[in-house]
Amino acid sequence: MKKSFIILALVSLSAASAHAQVPAPTAAMQAAVSSQTQRLTQELGLSADQQTRLRKVLLLTRQHMDADRAAHQGDPAGLQTAMAFDRAKSDELIRGVLTPAQYVRYQQNKAARIGQLHTVAH
Numbered sequence: 001m002k003k004s005f006i007i008l009a010l011v012s013l014s015a016a017s018a019h020a021q022v023p024a025p026t027a028a029m030q031a032a033v034s035s036q037t038q039r040l041t042q043e044l045g046l047s048a049d050q051q052t053r054l055r056k057v058l059l060l061t062r063q064h065m066d067a068d069r070a071a072h073q074g075d076p077a078g079l080q081t082a083m084a085f086d087r088a089k090s091d092e093l094i095r096g097v098l099t100p101a102q103y104v105r106y107q108q109n110k111a112a113r114i115g116q117l118h119t120v121a122h
Helices: 002-016 027-044 048-071 076-097 100-121
Strands: none
Touching: 027 048, 027 100, 048 076, 076 100
């Protein structure tokens, strides 16, 4: 059930931003996704299957965000809207990969990282 949800969600993410050409993943993008997957595996204790599924979600999300940046050059409001959509869809897909307990920890860790960024920035 979860696998079919993930596949359906990935298709909807792809279709939702069909207006923007999704770039092929670069080596740097793949390295960043691998690093993020490793960090989340350590933080959340992901299984091998979860790692594979999460890597796909993270890579597709990065591709869509790159496409958004290209499609919305000179349109900050449009870019902000597109990125917000991508983040929400990514979070929905990640939630489908993780167990409820892992998702709670994921949200807590994410909030802590955002808090650290705001502390450093100010």
